Amino acid sequence: MTTMLNTPAASAATGGRRHLLSIADLDTAQIRTLLDTAAEMHGVQQREVKKLPTLRGRTVVNLFFEDSTRTRSSFELAGKWLSADVINISGKGSSTSKGESLRDTVLTVAAMGVDALVIRHGASGAAQQVSQWVDAHVINAGDGTHEHPTQALLDAYTMERRLGSLEGRHVAIVGDLTHSRVVRSNLLCLRRLGARITLVAPPTLMPAGIASWAAADGFDLSNDLDAVLPTVDAVMMLRVQRERMSGGFFPTPREYTVGYGLTRDRLNALVAANPDAVICHPGPMNRGLEIAADAADGAQSLILDQVSAGVAVRMSVLYHLLSGEEGSAQ
Amino acid sequence: MSALLITGADLAGSGAQDLLVEDGVITEVGSLGGAKGQRHWDVLDADGLVALPGLVDLHTHLREPGREDAETIASGSAAAAVGGYTAVLAMANTNPVTDTAEAAERVFDLGRAAGLVDVQPVGAVTKGLAGEELAELGLMHRSRAGVRVFSDDGRCVSDARVMRRALEYVRAFGGVVSQHAQDPHLAGSSACCHEGELSGRLGLPGWPGIAEETIVARDVMLARHTGSRVHVAHVSTAGSVEVVRWAKAQGIDVTAEVTPHHLVLTTDLLAGYDPTFKVNPPLRPQEDVDALRAALADGTIDAVATDHAPHARHDKEHAFVDAAFGMLGLETALSVVSDTMVRTGRLDWAGVARVMSANPARIAGLGDHGQPLAVGSPANITLVDPTARVTVDRSASLSLSRNNPWHGRTLQGAVQATVLRGRVTAQKGALA
Numbered sequence: 001m002t003t004m005l006n007t008p009a010a011s012a013a014t015g016g017r018r019h020l021l022s023i024a025d026l027d028t029a030q031i032r033t034l035l036d037t038a039a040e041m042h043g044v045q046q047r048e049v050k051k052l053p054t055l056r057g058r059t060v061v062n063l064f065f066e067d068s069t070r071t072r073s074s075f076e077l078a079g080k081w082l083s084a085d086v087i088n089i090s091g092k093g094s095s096t097s098k099g100e101s102l103r104d105t106v107l108t109v110a111a112m113g114v115d116a117l118v119i120r121h122g123a124s125g126a127a128q129q130v131s132q133w134v135d136a137h138v139i140n141a142g143d144g145t146h147e148h149p150t151q152a153l154l155d156a157y158t159m160e161r162r163l164g165s166l167e168g169r170h171v172a173i174v175g176d177l178t179h180s181r182v183v184r185s186n187l188l189c190l191r192r193l194g195a196r197i198t199l200v201a202p203p204t205l206m207p208a209g210i211a212s213w214a215a216a217d218g219f220d221l222s223n224d225l226d227a228v229l230p231t232v233d234a235v236m237m238l239r240v241q242r243e244r245m246s247g248g249f250f251p252t253p254r255e256y257t258v259g260y261g262l263t264r265d266r267l268n269a270l271v272a273a274n275p276d277a278v279i280c281h282p283g284p285m286n287r288g289l290e291i292a293a294d295a296a297d298g299a300q301s302l303i304l305d306q307v308s309a310g311v312a313v314r315m316s317v318l319y320h321l322l323s324g325e326e327g328s329a330q
Numbered sequence: 331m332s333a334l335l336i337t338g339a340d341l342a343g344s345g346a347q348d349l350l351v352e353d354g355v356i357t358e359v360g361s362l363g364g365a366k367g368q369r370h371w372d373v374l375d376a377d378g379l380v381a382l383p384g385l386v387d388l389h390t391h392l393r394e395p396g397r398e399d400a401e402t403i404a405s406g407s408a409a410a411a412v413g414g415y416t417a418v419l420a421m422a423n424t425n426p427v428t429d430t431a432e433a434a435e436r437v438f439d440l441g442r443a444a445g446l447v448d449v450q451p452v453g454a455v456t457k458g459l460a461g462e463e464l465a466e467l468g469l470m471h472r473s474r475a476g477v478r479v480f481s482d483d484g485r486c487v488s489d490a491r492v493m494r495r496a497l498e499y500v501r502a503f504g505g506v507v508s509q510h511a512q513d514p515h516l517a518g519s520s521a522c523c524h525e526g527e528l529s530g531r532l533g534l535p536g537w538p539g540i541a542e543e544t545i546v547a548r549d550v551m552l553a554r555h556t557g558s559r560v561h562v563a564h565v566s567t568a569g570s571v572e573v574v575r576w577a578k579a580q581g582i583d584v585t586a587e588v589t590p591h592h593l594v595l596t597t598d599l600l601a602g603y604d605p606t607f608k609v610n611p612p613l614r615p616q617e618d619v620d621a622l623r624a625a626l627a628d629g630t631i632d633a634v635a636t637d638h639a640p641h642a643r644h645d646k647e648h649a650f651v652d653a654a655f656g657m658l659g660l661e662t663a664l665s666v667v668s669d670t671m672v673r674t675g676r677l678d679w680a681g682v683a684r685v686m687s688a689n690p691a692r693i694a695g696l697g698d699h700g701q702p703l704a705v706g707s708p709a710n711i712t713l714v715d716p717t718a719r720v721t722v723d724r725s726a727s728l729s730l731s732r733n734n735p736w737h738g739r740t741l742q743g744a745v746q747a748t749v750l751r752g753r754v755t756a757q758k759g760a761l762a
Contacts, residue, residue: 101644101645101647101648102647102648102649102652103644103647103648104644104647121649122649123648123649123650123651123652124532124533124534124603124649124650124651125532125533125534125603125649125650126603126649126650128602128603129603129649129650143533144533144534144649144651145533145534145535146532146533146534147533178530181533184531184533207529207530207531207533208525208526208527208529208530208536208538209525209526209527209528209529209530209531210527210530212527213527213530213531216527247518
């Protein structure tokens, strides 16, 4: 364990990159290394004393312009268990609402002497823009409807723990694809790991240009969940935001559940076709809308494993970006 | 008597001539070699240069009043002059909005005071650009500013009833409505780019070409119904081009403009989320760019208009979806058109004179501009070096803003001098 953490070559996992902005920046070997380190971190998590000294003296700022208790807490624990100093700054309702530019806001935070900025922002591309303005390492903790790379890594990690290699495995991602950053990161990550992917949604919740995108990147599309379910090894249900209703993306929650929810009947069909199939959800769930309680809480569900893996994966990311640099505590 | 002799200029591609300008009017055209000895004449050596009638921009945002930190009428006029323009139409979306005669006269007067180009105010179609009640269109027209072009640009006159009334009303005095064609229901309030595969991948809310095309289609039908004239601002899609082409074939009184950036830049530039490339209408795919070039060449699109949209730096340093729409254009437009349309053989210089001067002047009703370089015409003249290669440097701009999408690009063709009513206003990228 400690031997691995002292390996100078470890930061090769992020390819010498200073930031984690998109899964697109990582090749398969780099993803592999991040997941392997996550497994070691996961081992640490099971110990009574969870703290490693690795990032002692380093400062990690969680800069969240959007509320997200679970992602923020996960990054906070990850930093703390690596002995970094972690502070949380909520961008929401502070300077940005006074019209301060994003650049001014992040330069102000970075000027305090920050080693890593973990940024969550409601606007796509925000983390990438920020990375061009600051010297600190930038970790994208979700940018608008673009990407959420650590979520995809933890999803892959969790699925692999249960299913083994994802090579050739069939994963369906179901729900509000248009407004999901999770799906964009997962498309990239799962494909790198060799999985076959089918996206399932009503046409109104499929992103613009999805047909040419699917053709170029080699994934499948379907509007028929019942046809897809019996063929999958894993199904990932996405949260349906009730506020989408105002956009007229679908008529009623009831109709959505009938068409695209993982209901008890569909759970039974899934298990009948493949007893080893697993169910994921990035949370928070709308129980009864996109996922029935039986599916969320049953033996197939990996939902709490995902949360637990989240801390380990984020420890792995922080470790690979921050350790081995000048000033790190070895 | 002030006099200016321009020697050896190629008159829009029709052979080298000398031009004598006296008291702001062209008084002689031909081989005036013997006249060069006149001591009190200023001489402008235009050997190897193309002479065009002074450029006219149907679409600029000068930001004054309201955002004088981004541009003023004086700084925008300077940028226009070095860009080869002798007249610009200043859009109404200032603060306060140009929706009264007094506001229009103020813009007009500030333009005359700057004295570098004729600044012609565009009047708002509706009060406060709210899209509901007609602004005082007639009073703006009767004012000293003589407003003829009306636009809520930045917003679409989306209510068909309001658009119909505006078209009918301005017909009485030969006015025209310049429409920012964008259905607000198809382009949501957070939409910030072209909707297509790339916006899907980037997770950016976009709007599709049809948000523009359905309004263009509606408006040409309204123009047919009312017998009025409509102008389509900044056409950005192949579908809009098809509609305009069809409408013209029906004899509907419609004109259209395209921006330099829509003739070149494509939506792929958004991959890095750089708000410099955030503009409305958005940059579109290559197919649209190709259709726009063809339409400009064949006359379906009448004019090139810059949609020069300066923004203070901090208004562009937000997340992409929150950043301001718009890019600079006045100083680079001629070079972009030269590089894109002339160098590639799509247009000759006479064609450039048509789409950047004669047609926009006619659409805007500016009689002193866009005239052929002939005896008796006002001496509004732009001299262009067709072979000069220029690398755009945003820091060299006379605009107060730096949101220049052409920075670092090398373009063939450059404005060498601009003459407004016989006075040299700009030479080689600087004010004269």
